[in-house]
Amino acid sequence: MSKLDSKIPEGNLEQKWDKYKSSVALVNPANKRSLEIIVVGSGLAGASAASSLAEMGYKVKVFCFQDSPRRAHSIAAQGGINAAKNYQNDGDSTYRLFYDTIKGGDYRAREANVYRLASVSANIIDQCVAMGVPLAREYGGMLSNRSFGGTQVQRTFYAAGQTGQQLLLGAYSGLERQVGLGTVEMCSRHEMLDVVTIEGKARGIIARDLVTGKLERHFGHAVLLCTGGYGNVFYLSTNAMGCNVTAAWKATKKGAFFGNPCYTQIHPTCIPVSGDHQSKLTLMSESLRNDGRIWVPKKAGDTRKANEIPEEERDYYLERRYPAFGNLVPRDVASRAAKERCDAGFGVGSSKMAVYLDYKAAIDRYGKTQAKKLNVTNPTAAQLREFGKQVVEEKYGNLFEMYKQITGEDPYELPMRIYPAVHYTMGGLWVDYNLMTTVPGLYCLGEANFSDHGANRLGASALMQGLADGFFVIPYTIGAYLSKEISVKPISTDHEAFVAAEKSVQSIIDKLFAIKGTKSVDHFHKRLGKIMWDKCGMARNEKGLKEAIVEIRQLREEFWKDVRVLGTANELNSELEKAGRVADFLELGELMCIDALNRTESCGGHFREESQTDEGEALRKDDEFAYVAAWENKGDYTYELHKEELKFESIKIAARSYK
Amino acid sequence: MSQGNMNLTLKVWRQKNEKDTGKIVDYKVSDISPDMSFLEMFDVLNEQLISKGEESIAFDHDCREGICGMCSMFINGQPHGPNKGVTTCQLHMRSFKDGDTIVVEPWRAAAFPVIKDLTVDRSAFDRIISKGGFISVNTGNAQDANNIPIPKTDADAAFSAAACIGCGACVATCKNSSAMLFVAAKISQFALLPQGQVEGIARAKNMVAQMDAEGFGNCTNTGACEVECPKGISLENIARMNREFFMANIME
Ligand SMILES: Cc1cc2nc3c(=O)[nH]c(=O)nc-3n(C[C@H](O)[C@H](O)[C@H](O)COP(=O)(O)OP(=O)(O)OC[C@H]3O[C@@H](n4cnc5c(N)ncnc54)[C@H](O)[C@@H]3O)c2cc1C
Numbered sequence: 001m002s003k004l005d006s007k008i009p010e011g012n013l014e015q016k017w018d019k020y021k022s023s024v025a026l027v028n029p030a031n032k033r034s035l036e037i038i039v040v041g042s043g044l045a046g047a048s049a050a051s052s053l054a055e056m057g058y059k060v061k062v063f064c065f066q067d068s069p070r071r072a073h074s075i076a077a078q079g080g081i082n083a084a085k086n087y088q089n090d091g092d093s094t095y096r097l098f099y100d101t102i103k104g105g106d107y108r109a110r111e112a113n114v115y116r117l118a119s120v121s122a123n124i125i126d127q128c129v130a131m132g133v134p135l136a137r138e139y140g141g142m143l144s145n146r147s148f149g150g151t152q153v154q155r156t157f158y159a160a161g162q163t164g165q166q167l168l169l170g171a172y173s174g175l176e177r178q179v180g181l182g183t184v185e186m187c188s189r190h191e192m193l194d195v196v197t198i199e200g201k202a203r204g205i206i207a208r209d210l211v212t213g214k215l216e217r218h219f220g221h222a223v224l225l226c227t228g229g230y231g232n233v234f235y236l237s238t239n240a241m242g243c244n245v246t247a248a249w250k251a252t253k254k255g256a257f258f259g260n261p262c263y264t265q266i267h268p269t270c271i272p273v274s275g276d277h278q279s280k281l282t283l284m285s286e287s288l289r290n291d292g293r294i295w296v297p298k299k300a301g302d303t304r305k306a307n308e309i310p311e312e313e314r315d316y317y318l319e320r321r322y323p324a325f326g327n328l329v330p331r332d333v334a335s336r337a338a339k340e341r342c343d344a345g346f347g348v349g350s351s352k353m354a355v356y357l358d359y360k361a362a363i364d365r366y367g368k369t370q371a372k373k374l375n376v377t378n379p380t381a382a383q384l385r386e387f388g389k390q391v392v393e394e395k396y397g398n399l400f401e402m403y404k405q406i407t408g409e410d411p412y413e414l415p416m417r418i419y420p421a422v423h424y425t426m427g428g429l430w431v432d433y434n435l436m437t438t439v440p441g442l443y444c445l446g447e448a449n450f451s452d453h454g455a456n457r458l459g460a461s462a463l464m465q466g467l468a469d470g471f472f473v474i475p476y477t478i479g480a481y482l483s484k485e486i487s488v489k490p491i492s493t494d495h496e497a498f499v500a501a502e503k504s505v506q507s508i509i510d511k512l513f514a515i516k517g518t519k520s521v522d523h524f525h526k527r528l529g530k531i532m533w534d535k536c537g538m539a540r541n542e543k544g545l546k547e548a549i550v551e552i553r554q555l556r557e558e559f560w561k562d563v564r565v566l567g568t569a570n571e572l573n574s575e576l577e578k579a580g581r582v583a584d585f586l587e588l589g590e591l592m593c594i595d596a597l598n599r600t601e602s603c604g605g606h607f608r609e610e611s612q613t614d615e616g617e618a619l620r621k622d623d624e625f626a627y628v629a630a631w632e633n634k635g636d637y638t639y640e641l642h643k644e645e646l647k648f649e650s651i652k653i654a655a656r657s658y659k
Numbered sequence: 660m661s662q663g664n665m666n667l668t669l670k671v672w673r674q675k676n677e678k679d680t681g682k683i684v685d686y687k688v689s690d691i692s693p694d695m696s697f698l699e700m701f702d703v704l705n706e707q708l709i710s711k712g713e714e715s716i717a718f719d720h721d722c723r724e725g726i727c728g729m730c731s732m733f734i735n736g737q738p739h740g741p742n743k744g745v746t747t748c749q750l751h752m753r754s755f756k757d758g759d760t761i762v763v764e765p766w767r768a769a770a771f772p773v774i775k776d777l778t779v780d781r782s783a784f785d786r787i788i789s790k791g792g793f794i795s796v797n798t799g800n801a802q803d804a805n806n807i808p809i810p811k812t813d814a815d816a817a818f819s820a821a822a823c824i825g826c827g828a829c830v831a832t833c834k835n836s837s838a839m840l841f842v843a844a845k846i847s848q849f850a851l852l853p854q855g856q857v858e859g860i861a862r863a864k865n866m867v868a869q870m871d872a873e874g875f876g877n878c879t880n881t882g883a884c885e886v887e888c889p890k891g892i893s894l895e896n897i898a899r900m901n902r903e904f905f906m907a908n909i910m911e
């Protein structure tokens with residue numbers, strides 16, 4: 001029945017990818033030169049794909065909406081990147097990384113994809129180091145690792161709290177090298193506004209030059225969307241201001257299915273909201289949970305300052321509820337536990353919507369070991385504190401600095417206040433094993449696809465996925481398609497399909513200006529965000545989701561009647577850019593609620609209040625819901641569900657326990 | 660929730676496009692909370708303009724957490740404003756007082772033409788990188804990452820140089836509009852790593868040539884760049900680059 005063919009190769013899990021690589025069709029070098037590939041997005045996924053494909057000989061064109069490809073939102077990732085190197089000799093292996101990722105994703109990801117991801121993870125680190133990415137080292141000169149939530153081995157590579165920055169700048173340098181060699185044409189300050197399909201195949205895009213406002217038509221034998229996540233549908237999130245769903249959403253209108261839209265990740269350690277003016281939320285890397293202890297007062301409504309609350313009156317609720325993983329439980333579990341405490345009246349800070357993340361114990365502990373390392377006998381308490389602070393500063397200095405900047409408080413002296421915030425979207429365009437969407441020739445890589453993280457992503461695995469997709473997967477899988485396209489000559493952008501696509505983009509722009517309403521784009525975006533956070537956020541229920549769907553529809557109607565977009569289309573116009581993005585969020589938001597309503601189980605980041613155990617833990621329903629929900633956009637805001645059954649052959653599907 | 664309590668006068672550069680001459684326009688904002696970031700204060704101003712039917716002020720920004728390097732305002736004569744070690748998006752209104760007048764202009768440099776209002780074109784930086792800011796290693800060519808041990812001090816120093824966010828504050832603050840700090844940071848990062856040393860000489864030559872071609876000025880060692888750099892990129896990098904470049908010329 002299903003229109004979905006995941007194209008998972010036959011054979012043992014361990015051998016699928018190797019076999020695939022040695023049997024997939026290749027494109028010979030001469031033919032590569034005449035094949036053009038469009039890459040939308042210059043984050044880890046886009047930049048690594050573009051440079052790798054250009055190195056292979058394809059003609060590549062890259063688009064990003066920022067002023068430089070180096071500013072893609074991957075730059076903001078802090079904590080680290082996983083790889084099954086087993087440098088720590090602590091029992092890590094490809095299988096274990098695969099297992100942790102499947103379990104972390106609450107058994108809602110595709111085994112074959114995840115295994116491939118785990119098996120190329122080690123190559124990513126090799127590649128990045130060769131490119132000059134300065135990952136953290138030990139004194140012996142070897143690479144350093146830290147631990148991250150949801151795992152019991154140390155497999156996370158990092159560069160202080162700026163891992164994403166360093167990896168992206170590495171990928172960017174590879175991309176710029178190809179630009180310099182003339183194999184990649186880089187189009188910065190360009191926003192893709194439509195996919196062009198001809199006879200059912202993706203053949204190009206319509207992009208707007210954000211400086212001149214001109215609409216441009218670009219042809220490609222294949223189009224890769226590497227456009228990142230859609231967390232900004234919530235208005236407030238840890239994403240950059242420009243992150244959006246537009247590219248992926250326009251693709252749904254050309255036949256690409258959207259997978260698991262309701263799976264959003266709410267990150268447990270963010271700086272709490274401070275007021276209505278707030279435009280974004282700032283993440284404090286999860287790596288802080290390695291050394292920090294999370295607690296709230298044992299007494300509800302306690303108004304004492306953190307330092308005045310004695311040890312025995314503190315509730316280290318994660319350590320209490322989950323002794324095996326303690327503060328390192330996966331994100332969804334940690335986030336819900338914080339919400340539970342705050343809802344029950346134990347929250348701290350002026351809003352009471354926060355919990356403490358405390359570094360005192362770590363500073364003490366590190367102080368002692370450092371004193372020993374430095375051979376300081378009988379150190380004073382002040383010396384110990386100083387030593388401890390130095391170690392903490394070395395590991396997390398920039399995060400502490402950021403906290404201080406934003407809150408005006410010194411986290412070395414006072415525990416930080418944290419609260420969960422929207423952070424990552426596991427859902428995205430449905431892709432098969434080749435990373436191809438349901439539109440032939442249209443691929444989707446990185447956070448924009450749905451593929452590897454199931455219902456919950458483990459920390460440090462998005463960077464891994466982005467680079468795996470771009471460096472090591474697409475260079476092979478694209479051959480399966482392009483080897484059959486070698487006889488296709490570049491299609492003129494005067495083709496009627498290009499003309500029609502440009503016209504439809506133009507008509508949306510004209511419509512937005514014609515409304516001449518009374519309210520700003522941000523006004524609508526904030527209201528949408530509130531609906532999503534309240535009713536499709538950390539906990540969801542049938543009543544709330546049904547209300548949300550009605551409210552979003554009303555808001556969308558109001559938007560199209562009353563939004564105010566000033567200025568003109570043929571200039572730099574950030575209000576116009578935002579309006580287009582919010583218009584798409586207003587459609588996506590509804591689909592997220594529809595998906596969340598359909599999934600009456602709890603799994604990973606999707607917690608349905610109707611489906612929980614007596615102890616309040618998420619209750620999955622494997623008999624009914626072990627599938628990927630892929631939604632077909634049928635137009636007029638209607639969607640049809642297609643199911644891809646998930647078969648677990650190598651892993652025994654089990655209740656997820658971190659106790 | 661904190662309450663807004665500051666009233667400010669803003670003098671903001673408005674320029675329709677690259678060709679327009681541009682001018683300073685005065686605006687008043689009220690009820691600004693000390694917890695707001697500088698850009699959130701601009702959001703308030705823009706909302707105010709839109710509700711009056713006036714076009715909002717164009718400014719670059721994205722991550723709003725000091726890492727993407729996109730924000731770029733010249734505030735009271737200083738790039739990224741009065742505080743040390745922060746970008747405009749990390750500058751909070753608690754650094755200002757009720758009643759203050761704040762002048763906000765775009766980066767000014769021949770190599771960074773104004774696109775609109777406070778938005779400038781910094782693509783010259785990308786072109787410099789494309790001439791040598793990389794190690795020429797194709798995907799799949801790498802050996803095991805631990806095969807090349809790198810002394811921690813070198814790795815740390817390379818990391819400090821690599822922390823540059825490409826914002827251009829160094830250029831904006833320099834009376835010569837020199838891009839030396841930006842270029843030196845990249846050259847240093849690779850000069851400190853064994854993988855990077857292979858192409859060291861060609862890299863220095865090509866990047867410096869492109870820097871000159873873009874119209875950035877000469878470095879006269881005023882040190883202003885280091886003071887204003889939000890990421891603490893140090894002048895030592897320029898010394899290191901000069902050594903690399905010196906070598907490049909000797910090898911000529
Ligand atoms: C604050 C933060 C911290 C994180 N920390 C970690 C971490 O420690 N470890 C980890 O593994 N993951 C982390 N993540 C997640 C991870 O950073 C992202 O999932 C990942 O970097 C996404 O990469 P990407 O290449 O898919 O997309 P992005 O890096 O978001 O790039 C998207 C690109 O698409 C372009 N684009 C988008 N739409 C359009 C359009 N319509 N037209 C043209 N161009 C377009 C953008 O310009 C950009 O170049 C973090 C995320 C955040 C927000």
Ligand code: SF4
Nearest residue numbers: 823824826827829888
């Ligand atoms: S050197 Fe400093 S000021 Fe110059 S671009 Fe880099 S981060 Fe910005």
Ligand code: FES
Nearest residue numbers: 721723728730748
């Ligand atoms: S907006 Fe990214 S550094 Fe300021």
